[in-house]
Amino acid sequence: MxxxxxxxxxxxxxxxxxxxxxxxxxxxxxxxxxxxxxxxxxxxxxxxxxxxxxxxxxxxxxxxxxxxxxxxxxxxxxxxxxxxxxxxxxxxxxxxxxxxxxxxxxxxxxxxxxxxxxxxxxxxxxxxxxxxxxxxxxxxxxxLPSDEFLSGFGEMLKTGLIEESGKLWPQLLQYDLETMDVETLTPLIETCVRAKEQIVTADPHEEGLRKILNFGHTFGHALEEAQSVNRPSSKRPLLHGYAVLYGLIAELYLSVTKLGCPREPLQQLTQLMLHYYGRPQCNCSDREQLIALMQQDKKNERTAEINCTLLHDVGSPVINQVITPAEANEALEYLFSL
Ligand SMILES: NC(=O)c1ccc[n+]([C@@H]2O[C@H](COP(=O)([O-])OP(=O)(O)OC[C@H]3O[C@@H](n4cnc5c(N)ncnc54)[C@H](O)[C@@H]3O)[C@@H](O)[C@H]2O)c1
CATH class of the missing domain: 3.40.50.1970 (Rossmann fold)
Structure with a gap:
């Protein structure tokens, strides 16, 4: 491995x-x-x-x-x-x-x-x-260029939020993103790989459990697609892990408002975003387009329904949460207000 x-x-x-x-x-x-x-x-x-x-x-x-x-x-x-x-x-x-x-x-x-x-x-x-x-x-x-490193770290943060022991999340928050030291990152990579393997072995075809890996991805994919449609050819595409990180913030916001998840992980992730990733470069008037994209995300079983994985708490994800367009709009409003 x-x-x-x-x-x-x-x-x-x-x-x-x-x-x-x-x-x-x-x-x-x-x-x-x-x-x-x-x-x-x-x-x-x-x-x-x-x-x-x-x-x-x-x-x-x-x-x-x-x-x-x-x-x-x-x-x-x-x-x-x-x-x-x-x-x-x-x-x-x-x-x-x-x-x-x-x-x-x-x-x-x-x-x-x-x-x-x-x-x-x-x-x-x-x-x-x-x-x-x-x-x-x-x-x-x-x-690896630092933005690509941060992109990968975005997916690690997702794993930290869903990983059942809850121990990975504080370790990731302590990792020094200024130095991006490979040696100290290696055990954290190993934990992420093991966590994913455990989930996909139990549910290889995403019939249930595996959907927890989609945390952050309903909003993340929409941001990625909207940016690739609207982007002038001179502008760099939004990297996958950045899109996932912004998606995590929107979906953590919904976890707080809909499921009573504590606010702390949302605040911690917001701090990381502001310090290292920057705000999402997406105009607020894109919100309608983003919601339409979420309604046709391939991960949704029925069109027009927005389906997300949310969190009760760090290490406690819950799949198949239906989000109304008004709730999606509110989460986007929150993300773009940061
Ligand atoms: N199959 C899955 O389960 C799964 C999960 C997550 C993401 N993805 C997909 O992964 C893709 C994103 O992957 P990515 O972030 O690795 O992007 P990428 O493959 O485009 O690589 C990012 C950049 O790094 C360069 N690069 C690669 N290795 C390098 C190295 N060692 N040193 C310097 N530069 C190097 C590449 O040329 C590229 O410019 C997306 O298309 C996404 O859909 C798939």
Whole structure:
């Protein structure tokens, strides 16, 4: 699971396959994986059917059979794409994830959700196809830009809020985001990975329990999508973990007002946001658009109904909470007033 050096683990895994090929983020090109490698530019725009076709084409060109293995090396965009290509190529081949961003380490590279953006909607086409293994080496984080680090930390904060012992949350609040030290972060990464694995093992296809992982994501996805629709091409996209963090604030607000959750975690998270992440760059007049996006979120079983995971308290999430448009509006008003 967590390795100082992944080479031995990779050699052990690849031994039992007929062919082994890799798909890797082009930003990692200075590393030599000693495997035939397709280097890909990654971005949300590139998380598309066209890129999936590029991977399929590469697999055919390399003569990969059903007994072949695909190694995915990169952030969440890369592992989601490679996982979907592996799920569908020749009706499914094995793949291994080597996540190189914090977000991919703690979230995207485990749990088996794969897919790409389609019809203007994030991750709207996909498949459940779990990697054979996920090899995490935190040393990759040493080259990660600080905003990408903070994005991954956003997903860790979500895990801290839902993790049942309640012990991770104060540890995350104590972590020094000024230094972003990889060594002190490693045990916290391990706790996040273990917490997610426990949940997805119990509910691999998101029929119930797994929905607790969506805490922060109903509002977060809407913010991410609205920003990608409205954004001038010159402006940077809103990073996934930032969107999740803003979503956590909105959903913590609803947890306080609807379920009587204590205010303290909301105040703690707001402090973190103001200090490190900045306010959401989204105009308040977007609220109607955001609510419409939430009503069509793929995680909602019925259209026009906004469904969220909320908290009774830290470590005590509750799924399938129906939110009215007026309540969603109030939570957005709160978020944009900070
Ligand atoms: N499948 C899941 O369960 C799941 C869960 C959460 C998020 N996701 C998906 O993950 C994606 C976001 O993942 P992400 O934040 O890793 O984004 P990303 O893959 O776009 O990577 C972020 C940036 O970091 C660069 N990068 C990667 N590794 C690096 C390294 N070691 N050093 C320097 N730069 C590096 C990439 O080129 C990219 O520019 C979203 O598309 C989201 O939908 C999936």
């Amino acid at each position: 967590i390795y100082k050096d992944i080479n031995n683990a990779l050699t052990r895994i690849t031994r039992s396959y007929e062919q082994v090929v890799a798909v890797a983020d082009v930003k990692l090109q200075k590393n030599d994986f000693h495997l035939p490698t397709l280097w890909l530019e990654t971005s949300e725009e590139r998380k598309s059917l066209q890129t999936i076709e590029e991977i399929w084409y590469f697999l055919f060109a390399q003569g990969v059979t059903r007994r072949g293995l695909l190694v995915a090396i990169g952030g969440g965009v890369l592992t989601d794409l490679a996982g979907f290509a592996a799920a569908t190529y020749k009706r499914g081949i094995d793949y291994v994830n080597i996540p190189t961003t914090l977000l991919a380490m703690v979230d995207a590279s485990s749990g088996g959700k794969t897919g790409f953006n389609y019809h203007g909607l994030k991750n709207s086409v996909g498949a459940f196809h779990a990697p054979k293994e996920t090899l995490i080496c935190p040393q990759w984080l040493k080259t």
